[in-house]
Protein backbone atom coordinates (compact mmCIF):
# COMPACT_ATOMS: atom_id res chain seq x y z
CA UNK A 100 0.00 0.00 0.00
CA UNK A 101 1.30 3.43 -0.95
CA UNK A 102 0.42 6.03 1.72
CA UNK A 103 -2.00 8.67 0.35
CA UNK A 104 -0.03 11.48 1.96
CA UNK A 105 3.27 10.51 0.34
CA UNK A 106 4.53 13.57 -1.59
CA UNK A 107 5.20 11.42 -4.65
CA UNK A 108 2.02 9.39 -4.34
CA UNK A 109 0.96 9.71 -7.98
CA UNK A 110 4.35 8.64 -9.35
CA UNK A 111 4.53 5.71 -6.93
CA UNK A 112 1.09 4.49 -7.97
CA UNK A 113 2.20 4.52 -11.61
CA UNK A 114 5.39 2.62 -10.72
CA UNK A 115 3.42 -0.01 -8.84
CA UNK A 116 1.01 -0.33 -11.78
CA UNK A 117 3.90 -0.79 -14.25
CA UNK A 118 5.66 -3.31 -11.97
CA UNK A 119 2.42 -5.33 -11.83
CA UNK A 120 2.09 -5.06 -15.62
CA UNK A 121 5.63 -6.44 -15.88
CA UNK A 122 4.75 -9.41 -13.69
CA UNK A 123 1.79 -10.08 -16.02
CA UNK A 124 4.12 -10.03 -19.03
CA UNK A 125 2.74 -6.80 -20.56
CA UNK A 126 5.72 -4.56 -19.83
CA UNK A 127 9.30 -5.71 -20.50
CA UNK A 128 11.72 -5.31 -17.56
CA UNK A 129 13.55 -2.75 -19.70
CA UNK A 130 10.29 -0.81 -19.89
CA UNK A 131 10.55 0.01 -16.19
CA UNK A 132 13.93 1.62 -16.81
CA UNK A 133 12.49 3.61 -19.71
CA UNK A 134 9.74 4.94 -17.41
CA UNK A 135 12.42 6.05 -14.94
CA UNK A 136 14.23 8.01 -17.64
CA UNK A 137 10.94 9.64 -18.57
CA UNK A 138 10.19 10.55 -14.93
CA UNK A 139 13.53 12.34 -14.65
CA UNK A 140 12.70 14.56 -17.63
CA UNK A 141 9.16 15.15 -16.36
CA UNK A 142 10.73 16.48 -13.15
CA UNK A 143 12.77 18.92 -15.21
CA UNK A 144 9.67 20.03 -17.13
CA UNK A 145 7.66 20.65 -13.93
CA UNK A 146 5.42 17.57 -14.36
CA UNK A 147 2.89 19.45 -16.44
CA UNK A 148 2.07 19.97 -20.07
CA UNK A 149 3.93 23.03 -21.34
CA UNK A 150 2.19 25.47 -23.70
CA UNK A 151 4.52 24.26 -26.42
CA UNK A 152 3.57 20.60 -25.85
CA UNK A 153 -0.12 21.57 -25.91
CA UNK A 154 0.45 23.14 -29.36
CA UNK A 155 2.25 19.97 -30.47
CA UNK A 156 -0.73 17.90 -29.29
CA UNK A 157 -3.14 20.03 -31.35
CA UNK A 158 -0.82 19.67 -34.35
CA UNK A 159 -0.72 15.89 -33.81
CA UNK A 160 -4.52 15.81 -33.91
CA UNK A 161 -4.46 17.79 -37.16
CA UNK A 162 -1.92 15.39 -38.68
CA UNK A 163 -3.94 12.33 -37.66
CA UNK A 164 -7.19 13.79 -39.03
CA UNK A 165 -5.66 14.72 -42.38
CA UNK A 166 -3.55 11.56 -42.92
CA UNK A 167 -4.70 8.93 -45.43
CA UNK A 168 -3.64 5.86 -43.39
CA UNK A 169 -2.75 6.87 -39.84
CA UNK A 170 -1.58 4.10 -37.50
CA UNK A 171 -0.97 4.24 -33.74
CA UNK A 172 1.92 1.90 -32.88
CA UNK A 173 1.54 0.56 -29.33
CA UNK A 174 4.23 -1.01 -27.13
CA UNK A 175 4.00 -2.60 -23.69
CA UNK A 176 4.47 0.57 -21.61
CA UNK A 177 1.91 2.50 -23.67
CA UNK A 178 -0.63 -0.33 -23.39
CA UNK A 179 -0.11 -0.60 -19.62
CA UNK A 180 -0.38 3.16 -19.07
CA UNK A 181 -2.96 4.20 -21.65
CA UNK A 182 -5.19 1.38 -22.95
CA UNK A 183 -8.45 3.32 -22.45
CA UNK A 184 -6.92 6.54 -23.79
CA UNK A 185 -5.87 4.69 -26.96
CA UNK A 186 -9.45 3.50 -27.46
CA UNK A 187 -10.67 7.11 -27.13
CA UNK A 188 -8.01 8.40 -29.52
CA UNK A 189 -8.80 5.68 -32.05
CA UNK A 190 -12.49 6.68 -32.02
CA UNK A 191 -11.70 10.39 -32.28
CA UNK A 192 -9.07 10.11 -35.02
CA UNK A 193 -10.11 7.04 -37.00
CA UNK A 194 -6.52 5.72 -36.80
CA UNK A 195 -5.71 2.01 -36.91
CA UNK A 196 -3.86 0.49 -33.95
CA UNK A 197 -0.98 -1.99 -34.34
CA UNK A 198 0.97 -3.63 -31.54
CA UNK A 199 4.70 -3.31 -32.17
CA UNK A 200 7.29 -4.42 -29.64
CA UNK A 201 11.02 -3.95 -29.23
CA UNK A 202 11.21 -7.06 -27.04
CA UNK A 203 8.87 -9.16 -29.17
CA UNK A 204 7.52 -12.55 -28.13
CA UNK A 205 4.26 -14.14 -29.25
CA UNK A 206 3.17 -14.30 -25.61
CA UNK A 207 3.62 -10.56 -25.07
CA UNK A 208 1.93 -9.78 -28.40
CA UNK A 209 -1.10 -11.80 -27.27
CA UNK A 210 -1.20 -10.32 -23.74
CA UNK A 211 -0.99 -6.71 -24.99
CA UNK A 212 -3.54 -7.28 -27.75
CA UNK A 213 -5.96 -8.75 -25.18
CA UNK A 214 -5.43 -5.84 -22.78
CA UNK A 215 -6.14 -3.30 -25.56
CA UNK A 216 -9.18 -5.21 -26.84
CA UNK A 217 -10.62 -5.27 -23.32
CA UNK A 218 -10.30 -1.48 -23.18
CA UNK A 219 -12.24 -1.20 -26.46
CA UNK A 220 -9.37 -0.84 -28.94
CA UNK A 221 -9.72 -2.45 -32.37
CA UNK A 222 -6.28 -3.98 -32.88
CA UNK A 223 -4.98 -4.90 -36.34
CA UNK A 224 -4.06 -8.54 -36.83
CA UNK A 225 -2.27 -10.55 -39.51
CA UNK A 226 1.10 -12.02 -40.45
CA UNK A 227 3.92 -9.54 -39.76
CA UNK A 228 6.62 -9.05 -42.41
CA UNK A 229 10.14 -7.60 -42.25
CA UNK A 230 9.28 -4.27 -43.86
CA UNK A 231 11.12 -1.76 -41.64
CA UNK A 232 14.82 -1.33 -42.56
CA UNK A 233 16.18 -2.67 -39.25
CA UNK A 234 17.86 -5.91 -38.20
CA UNK A 235 16.08 -8.65 -36.28
CA UNK A 236 12.47 -8.62 -35.13
CA UNK A 237 12.31 -4.86 -34.87
CA UNK A 238 11.78 -4.88 -38.65
CA UNK A 239 8.46 -6.69 -38.26
CA UNK A 240 5.15 -4.95 -38.96
CA UNK A 241 1.91 -5.54 -40.81
CA UNK A 242 1.79 -4.66 -44.52
CA UNK A 243 -1.78 -3.33 -44.15
CA UNK A 244 -0.84 -1.49 -40.92
CA UNK A 245 2.44 0.35 -40.38
CA UNK A 246 3.64 -0.92 -43.78
CA UNK A 247 0.96 1.06 -45.63
CA UNK A 248 0.76 3.99 -43.18
CA UNK A 249 1.58 7.53 -44.28
CA UNK A 250 1.62 8.65 -40.63
CA UNK A 251 2.63 6.67 -37.55
CA UNK A 252 2.05 7.84 -33.98
CA UNK A 253 4.66 6.15 -31.85
CA UNK A 254 4.25 6.91 -28.17
CA UNK A 255 7.53 5.89 -26.46
CA UNK A 256 9.49 4.66 -29.45
CA UNK A 257 13.17 3.86 -29.71
CA UNK A 258 15.29 6.20 -31.79
CA UNK A 259 16.35 3.61 -34.38
CA UNK A 260 12.87 2.61 -35.32
CA UNK A 261 11.68 6.19 -35.45
CA UNK A 262 14.51 7.00 -37.89
CA UNK A 263 13.77 3.87 -39.95
CA UNK A 264 10.10 4.83 -40.29
CA UNK A 265 11.18 8.30 -41.47
CA UNK A 266 13.54 6.64 -44.01
CA UNK A 267 10.50 4.78 -45.36
CA UNK A 268 9.00 8.20 -46.14
CA UNK A 269 6.44 8.19 -43.36
CA UNK A 270 5.57 11.10 -41.09
CA UNK A 271 6.17 10.17 -37.46
CA UNK A 272 4.67 11.68 -34.30
CA UNK A 273 6.58 10.65 -31.17
CA UNK A 274 5.65 11.20 -27.53
CA UNK A 275 8.85 11.38 -25.50
CA UNK A 276 9.66 13.42 -22.39
CA UNK A 277 13.32 13.59 -23.35
CA UNK A 278 13.94 16.34 -25.94
CA UNK A 279 17.52 15.05 -26.32
CA UNK A 280 16.54 11.50 -27.33
CA UNK A 281 17.09 10.37 -30.89
CA UNK A 282 13.37 9.59 -31.02
CA UNK A 283 12.41 13.19 -30.31
CA UNK A 284 15.10 14.48 -32.66
CA UNK A 285 14.13 12.31 -35.64
CA UNK A 286 10.33 12.49 -35.37
CA UNK A 287 8.44 14.76 -37.78
CA UNK A 288 6.59 16.02 -34.70
CA UNK A 289 8.01 15.40 -31.21
CA UNK A 290 5.53 15.78 -28.35
CA UNK A 291 7.63 16.45 -25.26
CA UNK A 292 5.06 15.43 -22.66
CA UNK A 293 4.04 12.53 -20.46
CA UNK A 294 2.15 9.95 -22.50
CA UNK A 295 -0.85 9.84 -20.10
CA UNK A 296 -1.26 13.61 -20.50
CA UNK A 297 -0.48 13.65 -24.22
CA UNK A 298 -2.95 11.09 -25.61
CA UNK A 299 -6.12 12.56 -24.00
CA UNK A 300 -5.00 16.04 -25.14
CA UNK A 301 -4.68 14.80 -28.75
CA UNK A 302 -8.13 13.18 -28.49
CA UNK A 303 -9.67 16.42 -27.20
CA UNK A 304 -8.06 18.41 -30.01
CA UNK A 305 -9.43 15.97 -32.62
CA UNK A 306 -12.96 16.97 -31.57
CA UNK A 307 -12.25 20.70 -31.79
CA UNK A 308 -10.62 20.96 -35.23
CA UNK A 309 -12.55 21.52 -38.44
CA UNK A 310 -11.24 19.60 -41.49
CA UNK A 311 -9.94 22.86 -42.99
CA UNK A 312 -8.12 23.82 -39.77
CA UNK A 313 -6.61 20.34 -39.55
CA UNK A 314 -5.43 20.47 -43.17
CA UNK A 315 -3.75 23.86 -42.66
CA UNK A 316 -2.08 22.93 -39.35
CA UNK A 317 -0.81 19.60 -40.67
CA UNK A 318 0.66 21.13 -43.83
CA UNK A 319 3.50 23.01 -42.13
CA UNK A 320 5.05 21.12 -39.25
CA UNK A 321 8.47 22.07 -37.91
CA UNK A 322 9.49 19.58 -35.23
CA UNK A 323 12.65 21.43 -34.23
CA UNK A 324 10.58 24.31 -32.79
CA UNK A 325 9.16 21.97 -30.14
CA UNK A 326 12.63 20.66 -29.25
CA UNK A 327 13.94 24.21 -28.79
CA UNK A 328 10.95 25.20 -26.67
CA UNK A 329 11.23 22.10 -24.43
CA UNK A 330 14.94 22.70 -23.88
CA UNK A 331 14.18 26.38 -23.11
CA UNK A 332 11.59 25.31 -20.52
CA UNK A 333 14.11 23.04 -18.83
CA UNK A 334 16.82 25.72 -18.83
CA UNK A 335 14.44 28.34 -17.39
CA UNK A 336 13.23 25.94 -14.73
CA UNK A 337 16.76 24.99 -13.68
CA UNK A 338 17.68 28.70 -13.45
CA UNK A 339 14.65 29.37 -11.24
CA UNK A 340 15.56 26.48 -8.96
CA UNK A 341 19.16 27.64 -8.82
CA UNK A 342 18.17 31.23 -7.96
CA UNK A 343 15.87 29.99 -5.20
CA UNK A 344 18.94 28.37 -3.59
CA UNK A 345 20.90 31.64 -3.38
Ligand code: ATP
Nearest residue numbers: 133134136137257258275276277280281282293294
Ligand atom coordinates in the same frame (compact mmCIF):
# COMPACT_ATOMS: atom_id res chain seq x y z
P1 ATP B 1 16.70 7.14 -28.10
O1 ATP B 1 15.38 7.71 -28.48
O2 ATP B 1 17.76 8.19 -27.96
O3 ATP B 1 17.05 5.97 -28.94
P2 ATP B 1 15.93 5.27 -26.23
O4 ATP B 1 14.66 5.12 -26.96
O5 ATP B 1 16.94 4.21 -26.31
O6 ATP B 1 16.56 6.63 -26.60
P3 ATP B 1 14.72 4.51 -23.90
O7 ATP B 1 15.11 4.66 -22.49
O8 ATP B 1 14.62 3.16 -24.50
O9 ATP B 1 15.62 5.48 -24.73
O10 ATP B 1 13.33 5.17 -24.21
C1 ATP B 1 12.53 5.64 -23.29
C2 ATP B 1 12.15 7.03 -23.72
O11 ATP B 1 10.77 7.18 -23.51
C3 ATP B 1 12.89 8.02 -22.86
O12 ATP B 1 13.45 9.02 -23.66
C4 ATP B 1 11.83 8.61 -21.95
O13 ATP B 1 12.00 9.99 -21.80
C5 ATP B 1 10.53 8.30 -22.68
N1 ATP B 1 9.46 7.94 -21.76
C6 ATP B 1 9.42 6.91 -20.89
N2 ATP B 1 8.27 6.87 -20.21
C7 ATP B 1 7.54 7.91 -20.67
C8 ATP B 1 6.22 8.40 -20.37
N3 ATP B 1 5.47 7.82 -19.46
N4 ATP B 1 5.78 9.47 -21.08
C9 ATP B 1 6.55 10.05 -22.02
N5 ATP B 1 7.81 9.65 -22.33
C10 ATP B 1 8.29 8.59 -21.67
Ligand code: MG
Nearest residue numbers: 256257280282
Ligand atom coordinates in the same frame (compact mmCIF):
# COMPACT_ATOMS: atom_id res chain seq x y z
MG1 MG C 1 13.68 7.02 -27.26
